[in-house]
Amino acid sequence: MVSVPSNPGIKAVPVPVEADAGVAKATASRAAVFVPGGPAEIDHLNPRLRAMLRAARYHGVELDPNDFKGASVTAADLSEWAGNAGMWSRAVRIRWSHLLRFHDAGPVVLLLSDGGAVILAGASAERNVVLLKSVDAPEAEGPVAIDELRLSQVWTGEAVLLRAARSYIPADAPFTLKWLAELVRLEGRPLRDIGIASVTLSVLTILPPLIVMTVVNKVLQFNSMSTLVLLSAIIGVVFAYETLLGHARRLIINVVGARLDTKLQLHVFGRLLRLPLDYFERHPAGETMYHLAQIYRIREFMTGKLLSTLLDLITLCVLVPVMFYVNSTLAWIVVACAVVIMLIILAFLKPLRGRYKQVVEAETWKSAAIGETVVGIKTVKALGLEPQRKALWDDRVAEAGKARLAFGRLANWPQTLVTPIERVMVLGTMLIGAYLAMNDSSGYMVGGLFAFMMISQRVAQPLVGLARLVEDYEEVGAAIGEVASVLNRPSETSSNAVGLRPKLRGRITFSDLSFSYTGTKTPALDRVSFDVPAGTMFGIVGRSGSGKSTIARLLQGINRDYTGFLKLDGVDLKEINLRHLRRGLGVVLQDNFLFRGSIRDNIIAGRSGLTLSDAMRAAHLAGAEEFIERMPNGYDTYIEEGSPNLSGGQKQRLAIARALIHDPTILILDEATSALDPESEAVVNANLMRIASGRTMIIVSHRLASLTECDQILVMDQGKVLDVAPHATLLERCSVYRQLWSQQNRHLDGRGARPTVVPPRLI
Numbered sequence: 150m151v152s153v154p155s156n157p158g159i160k161a162v163p164v165p166v167e168a169d170a171g172v173a174k175a176t177a178s179r180a181a182v183f184v185p186g187g188p189a190e191i192d193h194l195n196p197r198l199r200a201m202l203r204a205a206r207y208h209g210v211e212l213d214p215n216d217f218k219g220a221s222v223t224a225a226d227l228s229e230w231a232g233n234a235g236m237w238s239r240a241v242r243i244r245w246s247h248l249l250r251f252h253d254a255g256p257v258v259l260l261l262s263d264g265g266a267v268i269l270a271g272a273s274a275e276r277n278v279v280l281l282k283s284v285d286a287p288e289a290e291g292p293v294a295i296d297e298l299r300l301s302q303v304w305t306g307e308a309v310l311l312r313a314a315r316s317y318i319p320a321d322a323p324f325t326l327k328w329l330a331e332l333v334r335l336e337g338r339p340l341r342d343i344g345i346a347s348v349t350l351s352v353l354t355i356l357p358p359l360i361v362m363t364v365v366n367k368v369l370q371f372n373s374m375s376t377l378v379l380l381s382a383i384i385g386v387v388f389a390y391e392t393l394l395g396h397a398r399r400l401i402i403n404v405v406g407a408r409l410d411t412k413l414q415l416h417v418f419g420r421l422l423r424l425p426l427d428y429f430e431r432h433p434a435g436e437t438m439y440h441l442a443q444i445y446r447i448r449e450f451m452t453g454k455l456l457s458t459l460l461d462l463i464t465l466c467v468l469v470p471v472m473f474y475v476n477s478t479l480a481w482i483v484v485a486c487a488v489v490i491m492l493i494i495l496a497f498l499k500p501l502r503g504r505y506k507q508v509v510e511a512e513t514w515k516s517a518a519i520g521e522t523v524v525g526i527k528t529v530k531a532l533g534l535e536p537q538r539k540a541l542w543d544d545r546v547a548e549a550g551k552a553r554l555a556f557g558r559l560a561n562w563p564q565t566l567v568t569p570i571e572r573v574m575v576l577g578t579m580l581i582g583a584y585l586a587m588n589d590s591s592g593y594m595v596g597g598l599f600a601f602m603m604i605s606q607r608v609a610q611p612l613v614g615l616a617r618l619v620e621d622y623e624e625v626g627a628a629i630g631e632v633a634s635v636l637n638r639p640s641e642t643s644s645n646a647v648g649l650r651p652k653l654r655g656r657i658t659f660s661d662l663s664f665s666y667t668g669t670k671t672p673a674l675d676r677v678s679f680d681v682p683a684g685t686m687f688g689i690v691g692r693s694g695s696g697k698s699t700i701a702r703l704l705q706g707i708n709r710d711y712t713g714f715l716k717l718d719g720v721d722l723k724e725i726n727l728r729h730l731r732r733g734l735g736v737v738l739q740d741n742f743l744f745r746g747s748i749r750d751n752i753i754a755g756r757s758g759l760t761l762s763d764a765m766r767a768a769h770l771a772g773a774e775e776f777i778e779r780m781p782n783g784y785d786t787y788i789e790e791g792s793p794n795l796s797g798g799q800k801q802r803l804a805i806a807r808a809l810i811h812d813p814t815i816l817i818l819d820e821a822t823s824a825l826d827p828e829s830e831a832v833v834n835a836n837l838m839r840i841a842s843g844r845t846m847i848i849v850s851h852r853l854a855s856l857t858e859c860d861q862i863l864v865m866d867q868g869k870v871l872d873v874a875p876h877a878t879l880l881e882r883c884s885v886y887r888q889l890w891s892q893q894n895r896h897l898d899g900r901g902a903r904p905t906v907v908p909p910r911l912i
């Protein structure tokens with residue numbers, strides 16, 4: 150499509166950051182660059198970023214301005230940005246004469262000396278003009294022809310070339326054998342080298358048998374010393390060459406194997422992360438991990454068996470005709486044996502496939518059992534459930550053992566039947582050859598027999614390997630199926646790649662929203678409507694199962710298949726880019742997972758551009774700094790997975806700091822303080838007003854005391870809205886709320902809580 154990169158004379162040049170001081174000034178603050186954009190917001194972006202966005206869009210790639218990492222907006226930074234999004238891109242410094250060659254090359258971004266940019270949409274060498282489009286021009290507007298003199302007054306000479314990468318593998322394409330074949334095809338050049346080496350090696354392998362044939366037939370029969378010396382020299386050279394070529398071939402196979410492996414692993418993990426939360430809630434971690442671990446079978450097959458058998462096929466193509474040339478009778482015997490082996494293997498394929506399916510099923514259950522036990526080990530220990538878990542494990546191991554045994558028994562049969570035929574292939578042809586030689590009057594048959602023996606050994610292995618490939622493919626087919634059962638589910642990506650990126654201010658509107666979880670009949674939310682003004686504190690209460698957490702889930706875009714409307718600042722949430730949405734949110738749950746690493750790393754959580762002082766600010770806001778500073782290594786204190794060295798309250802405060810560090814517009818606390826001891830809860834509650842300043846807070850809690858400061862409190866019951874009002878009003882007019890309040894504050898008799906005669910209901 151685009152011939153830009155092959156344009157001769159264009160040299161990629163490193164563009165120093167300092168070289169772009171003017172641009173740096175124009176975009177002195179990164180904040181100015183980082184205005185996330187819906188159509189309106191995009192207009193506020195730096196013009197160079199805007200030019201890149203338009204050029205990338207031409208190639209079908211949507212760049213995310215938030216992913217731009219450059220300190221200033223240089224050509225190198227822009228190129229890196231596009232490169233990170235999977236595009237091919239180069240920062241180049243080019244001359245006018247080269248610009249004229251971009252007549253049909255797709256858009257090129259030219260950097261202007263005032264810090265702006267313009268898009269080169271084409272060129273006309275005859276008229277000596279380039280066709281430029283302003284980044285602000287509407288899509289429909291045509292480009293403007295500019296000559297060299299006018300361009301030189303504004304252009305820095307730098308350009309960013311970009312196109313969709315040739316080796317780009319669609320991230321959302323189904324994980325199938327075809328997809329894998331495409332992955333292998335992208336390694337075209339090393340594969341071609343391996344092919345050439347293999348053909349050469351195969352040709353070389355013909356020489357030793359032919360030389361042996363000559364030695365026996367000519368040298369031994371006629372005592373020709375000079376022929377022997379010549380043949381020895383040829384053999385010496387051939388061996389040396391063969392050794393070197395073999396070394397190179399193995400090296401290239403290794404490199405291709407490692408590259409394929411890396412690509413597979415990166416792709417699989419990327420897809421796993423894009424799966425919706427729903428998937429993880431419905432499938433045990435052990436099952437997912439077992440399925441994904443099967444990727445090693447696919448990798449081994451692709452870089453081992455498949456590759457080497459294909460290469461052997463090349464050898465076969467060269468050696469089989471030679472074998473027929475040396476002795477056609479014996480050659481037919483070898484081919485017939487290979488066909489019988491293939492037939493035996495094919496006959497067993499179907500029953501083996503069935504047994505293998507049972508193995509996979511049993512192994513999946515086994516994995517799920519161990520995964521569940523490890524994840525729930527605290528509960529197992531606390532309730533003394535070890536014997537039960539062990540019994541379950543015993544069952545699963547026995548099932549898997551039984552399935553494997555049945556599979557092994559059946560797989561033993563083709564093996565047993567094939568082995569004697571393999572022997573016939575080598576030894577049988579030798580015996581028949583010897584018989585033929587004895588009856589051969591010319592005397593040339595002896596040398597031919599030696600040669601045939603050498604060749605047939607090289608042919609037998611690949612022939613059997615080829616037959617076995619069908620069998621191996623069955624296993625790999627099953628492995629692909631297992632990996633695909635995880636990866637080929639609808640991912641969140643489609644909503645990630647597209648969508649609006651409005652600047653979030655924090656107004657939330659639910660209107661007539663109903664939602665049911667898959668497989669359930671009663672709606673979790675039933676025609677829910679409420680409005681949360683930006684920058685306010687909004688509490689949600691209700692009995693267990695009334696739909697409080699579902700509201701929080703919908704806000705995070707975890708489930709999007711609801712009816713009615715959920716709007717953020719007037720924009721339908723379904724229209725908003727998912728990654729952008731989640732960047733604007735901070736979420737703290739009742740039980741938060743802290744990763745292995747230092748406290749600082751946990752608070753920053755790998756977000757780029759954040760430093761220790763940001764972590765300290767967030768920790769201060771979350772009321773975590775006092776205990777962090779008391780720790781022996783402060784912010785460098787190491788936390789193990791699951792954070793056993795922290796108390797529940799400390800963990801929770803760290804989780805709040807982690808949610809606060811990127812200064813989210815909306816902070817959701819979903820029962821975040823419910824499991825805390827009163828002292829920790831008091832610390833967090835005391836900070837709540839500070840935390841809330843400048844953002845919308847959604848606090849889901851069953852402890853009403855922590856919601857009294859809220860501007861509005863939503864009372865939910867069986868998925869329906871009962872009431873929305875401030876605490877005092879609800880006490881007056883909402884009986885359910887009053888009940889909950891008095892139930893929780895019975896002990897404060899005389900301090901605002903009136904004991905009630907209505908029996909308390911659990912929340």
Ligand SMILES: Nc1ncnc2c1ncn2[C@@H]1O[C@H](COP(=O)(O)OP(=O)(O)OP(=O)(O)O)[C@@H](O)[C@H]1O
Pocket residue numbers: 430666667669673691692693694695696697698699700912
């Ligand atoms: N992942 C899910 N799959 C199916 N049903 C679910 C799922 N999560 C929640 N539900 C159901 O949806 C309804 C609302 O659940 P939700 O978790 O929103 O209630 P809640 O008010 O937050 O309860 P709690 O206070 O106990 O956390 C419940 O009936 C629950 O059984």
